[in-house]
Every structure is written in structure tokens, then in C-alpha cells.
Amino acid sequence: MSLYINLRTVVVTILFYSSTLLTYITCTETNLQPNIVLIMADDLGIGDIGCYGNNTMRTPNIDNLAKDGVMLTHHIAAAPLCTPSRAAFMTGRYPIRSGMDNGYSVRVLVFTGSSGGLPENETTFAALLQKQGYATGIIGKWHLGVNCESRNDHCHHPLNHGFDFFYGTPLTNIHDCKPGEGSAILTNFQGRLRLINNTLMVGLLILFVMKWTGFTNLGWGIIVWLTVLCSLFFGAWYCVFGFMRVWNCLIMRNHDVVQQPSNGETLPTRMVEEALAFIERNQRKPFLLLMSFLHVHTPFFTTKAFIGKSKHGAYGDNVEEMDWHVGQIVNAIEKAGLANKTFIYFTSDHGGSLDSVGSNGEHDGGWNGIYRGKKGFAGWEGGIRVPGIFRWPGLLPSNEKIDVPTSLMDIYPTVVSLAGASLPQDRVIDGQDLMPLLKGDVQRSEHEFLFHYCGAALNAVRWHPKGSDTVWKAHFFTPKLEVGPCYRSEICGCHGQYVINHDPPLLFELSKDPSELNPLSPDTEPLFHEIQNQIQIGVEKHRKTLTSVPFQLAWNNVLWKPWLQPCCGTFPFCWCDKDSNVSITMRDPSQ
Ligand SMILES: *[C@@H]1O[C@H](CO)[C@@H](O)[C@H](O)[C@H]1NC(C)=O
Numbered sequence: 001m002s003l004y005i006n007l008r009t010v011v012v013t014i015l016f017y018s019s020t021l022l023t024y025i026t027c028t029e030t031n032l033q034p035n036i037v038l039i040m041a042d043d044l045g046i047g048d049i050g051c052y053g054n055n056t057m058r059t060p061n062i063d064n065l066a067k068d069g070v071m072l073t074h075h076i077a078a079a080p081l082c083t084p085s086r087a088a089f090m091t092g093r094y095p096i097r098s099g100m101d102n103g104y105s106v107r108v109l110v111f112t113g114s115s116g117g118l119p120e121n122e123t124t125f126a127a128l129l130q131k132q133g134y135a136t137g138i139i140g141k142w143h144l145g146v147n148c149e150s151r152n153d154h155c156h157h158p159l160n161h162g163f164d165f166f167y168g169t170p171l172t173n174i175h176d177c178k179p180g181e182g183s184a185i186l187t188n189f190q191g192r193l194r195l196i197n198n199t200l201m202v203g204l205l206i207l208f209v210m211k212w213t214g215f216t217n218l219g220w221g222i223i224v225w226l227t228v229l230c231s232l233f234f235g236a237w238y239c240v241f242g243f244m245r246v247w248n249c250l251i252m253r254n255h256d257v258v259q260q261p262s263n264g265e266t267l268p269t270r271m272v273e274e275a276l277a278f279i280e281r282n283q284r285k286p287f288l289l290l291m292s293f294l295h296v297h298t299p300f301f302t303t304k305a306f307i308g309k310s311k312h313g314a315y316g317d318n319v320e321e322m323d324w325h326v327g328q329i330v331n332a333i334e335k336a337g338l339a340n341k342t343f344i345y346f347t348s349d350h351g352g353s354l355d356s357v358g359s360n361g362e363h364d365g366g367w368n369g370i371y372r373g374k375k376g377f378a379g380w381e382g383g384i385r386v387p388g389i390f391r392w393p394g395l396l397p398s399n400e401k402i403d404v405p406t407s408l409m410d411i412y413p414t415v416v417s418l419a420g421a422s423l424p425q426d427r428v429i430d431g432q433d434l435m436p437l438l439k440g441d442v443q444r445s446e447h448e449f450l451f452h453y454c455g456a457a458l459n460a461v462r463w464h465p466k467g468s469d470t471v472w473k474a475h476f477f478t479p480k481l482e483v484g485p486c487y488r489s490e491i492c493g494c495h496g497q498y499v500i501n502h503d504p505p506l507l508f509e510l511s512k513d514p515s516e517l518n519p520l521s522p523d524t525e526p527l528f529h530e531i532q533n534q535i536q537i538g539v540e541k542h543r544k545t546l547t548s549v550p551f552q553l554a555w556n557n558v559l560w561k562p563w564l565q566p567c568c569g570t571f572p573f574c575w576c577d578k579d580s581n582v583s584i585t586m587r588d589p590s591q
Pocket of ligand 1: 047048053054055056057312316365366367369
């Protein structure tokens, strides 16, 4: 009897271990938990890249990713601006769900010392991967907030959102970061203030002369008081503009500010070195690296090796440098023998900014190819259609193009599933797992509708009816781009004087007319009313899933609050450079 029991135990034990071993083998075979490298460019247009049809811009490294992988040609950002698009990317949800898009005219964070940002109750894919044992790093731009209530609470900081390593800027690259380029945020305001300031100074001088020569019997006391007031005014003026660079252009390593103001000239190179070091450090466990480039946002800090090398001025030089940096990262993965274990993705946070003009008057923005519109405007394709390239040798096909509508929000469920984690059940996730589509198991994604917001206003809807190849797009309003306040403006309002409303919505057959040039009418499209009805039903269903949340970018949240200002010294003296001894060794091998 006891022998029998022992035998049974032995058999059960053997069965248990062999099944465990089998699971282990099959899991390693299917490459569960690959490394995940997500590369995001800033403001890059879809028309700037070789494999998307640009024959004069040289982007061989990005093109190679496409050649060895899958290229999406109908890949859509959830918003046409950095902060909301990145919030959606990190959470897999439309930015209105987290309060990261709103009805005000400022639709991005503009200060490191403001209280808005990605709410703590949002769960990023990084947080889910971290729980699965991934080393999680983000290098470069964050732009999703820092603090809530005090200088170092770091409630919105990457390290409070699932990353265990951060090196980069909590805000973004802006004009203020390059001396002599003016202020991105306060340019208009700055001009006005300077005028007032100069007028006051001249007035004061005249007053002095008049008093001196006896032309006025105003008392010296009053004149002294006026001088003090003017000095205060001048002081405030100086503070706001003189300190903008110090306050907004800073580099953090994890929770510490290591350089303030940042040295933009060396920063992009340091970022790539940090990325290579991160890969090196973590090559023995699964890792997630989000490489969030400062390229190709203005102002440009292109290194000497690339200046004057492209056919497209300073902008082109910067794009080609970024491409080279992409190559550095891919090479490092290959050298470490991780190519077949690494899922690589390349995209841009939204469309190119057609209106950026450099200090030399040169066009400094990207090119959105055949698509109408630009950064800042969600309706037209140009603001939201972006590159989307995936490479995973062995698991994904190579040299494949897929043209069905997909979203940047899809990365969330895709990487969460690759890591073996499950999606949060207590909230709506708008993204769809891309793996079946990328592998070629299915021919279309689960997205039937995609909703395009301008702030909190629903601007347009994309409809890919089930069982059909056609994609329709309806615009509830379009921006007034040709005249008025939106003309040559990067960011413009979403209602009132800024837009033209359409009732019935302006309808395009996007699959046939990707440039959105021929609006349909009941005369040209027999199903016109039926299509509009179906879209309306889709919108109503979507609206029912929305809940009201605090607006993270409301005025009181985007204002600069001195007590929230990240500072490496004693506020307001925030100067430091603890990062200057980093070696700058990278050079273009072709030089
Ligand atoms: C390539 O990109 C440049 C820079 O954005 C642009 O000026 C040019 O028109 C593009 N070329 C094509 C063929 O798309």
C-alpha cells in the first residue's frame, strides 16, 4: 500500500515537473516577454521618411526597420498635440478619459512648475510591465507633468508611473532652451511687455531731465517712487523671461535634477548614450525602453556631423541625425544578440508642424505628405496620421505593409499582452491588441470607429464598417486655416471664431480620397444619409462610455506655480550641472 502511494507520488511529481518544463520550453519558444523598445519622434511628419515615400530625405535606419518588419500606413495618433497624444499612448485611452485634453485654448503643458499632469489613478503600460518583472526605462521627453502640491512630490513623474529609470526632460524641447531663439510660450506677451517697459523707462528719463532743468515742480519723492515701481516692473519682466530657460529646460536623472538649464547641444547625444547603457545593463532580463526623442521639435541642436548634410535645411539635418540615432539603438540590440527577442516600434507623437519658422526664416517644420492639415489640428489627417513601424525578426513578417486603421493607443494592449500581463478591468481601454494583425492572422483590426478630438470637442470620426474595406471620415467642424487667427498658427481654438461647423458633417471616403479633397453629398454618394446615421450611432455609443474627470490642463493647472518648480539649488537659484562629465564619444561613422 505504502509502495503504491509512493509510486503515485513519484508519477505525479514527474508529471508536474515535466509539464512545468514543457510550459517553460514552449514559452521560451514563443518568446513570451520579449524586450520592448518603443521609439517616439517629436513632431515628425509622415512625409519626412524614406519608406513613406520621401525620396530626398535620407532615413536608412528607419527604412531598414520597415524592410525587416511591418509598416502601418493608416496609423493614427489620438491627438494632434504632444501632451494629450502622449497621455493616450501611455494609457491606451482617449486623452479625454484621463482629463489630459480639455476645452481651453492651452492644450499642452507649458511649465515644469505647473500642477497638471497624468493623474495617479491612470495605469500606464510601463506600470503593468514593471509588475511582470520588466526593467522599465524612459529616456528623453516626458511632457506629462511633474508635481501636484509641492516641489518634490513627483506625483506625475515617470517614476510614479511605472518606470524605474528616467533620464531626460520632464517638459519638452522649446525655443526657450536655445539662447537667442526667443520664448516659445511667451513670445507675444514678451513683445508687449517689452514695449510697456521701454515706454516707462523713456518716460522716467524725460521726467528726470525735466526735474533737473526745473521744467516740472514734481517732488523728488514721487520720482523716486516711480523709479522703484519701474525697477520692480523691470525685475518682474527679467524674472519671467530671463528665468524661462532655467525653469523649463532641465534634465532629470530619476528624481534628481542634474542639469539646469540643460545643455541642448550635448543632450541628444547623452540621451542615446543613456539608451545604450540601459540596454547593456538590462540585457539579461526583459526590458522596456521608451526612447522619446527631442528630435525633430524646434529649436534644433543638431551636431556638427549632420549640419548642412541633408537636402532639407536645418530641419532635414535634424531628421537625418535622429535616423542615425535610431540606427545606434538598433545596432546595440543586435550586438547584444537580442534582435530576435526584441519588439521594436517606431512612431511620431503626431503630424508635422508646417508653420515652424526658424530664426533664419527657413521652414523648420515637417512634411505630412499627401495629407491635409498639420500639428495642432485634429480634424485633417495631416495632424494625426503618423508612421508606425514594427520589427520583431522571426515573429513578425518582413517587408509587409498594412493599410487598415490602427491607433497609437493600440501599443498599450499589444505590449501588455506580450509581457503576459492582463489589462485593467475597471476602465475603458480604447486600444486594440495589434499582434494578430501584425502577424497576418487577421486582415483587419477591431477598430470600427476612431474618434478625433480637438480639446474636449469631438472634431471628426473615422468609420471602418465591419466586413468592408472602405473607410469613411466625417468632420463636425474644420479649422479656419486659410484666414483669421488660425492662419500660420501652431495651436488654435476648437470652437467659435476658429472653426467652421458642418451640419450635416463633412463626409469623405478616406480610403479613396486620403487627401480629403472631395467632400461627398447625397448626390455623389447614394448611401450618404445611411453613413451619417451609422456614424451618429457610433458617436452616441462612444459618448455613453465617457465619464467626467477633472481637466488636467485647466487654467489653474497649467499656470506656473513657483512652489512646484523643480529646482536643483535653492529656489529661485536653480542652477547646477552635475552631468557635464558624461563622455560625448559618438560620432557619425561616415565622417
Ligand atoms: C521630403 O521631406 C522634405 C522635408 O520635410 C519635404 O520638404 C519634401 O517635400 C519631402 N519630399 C517628398 C517627396 O515627400
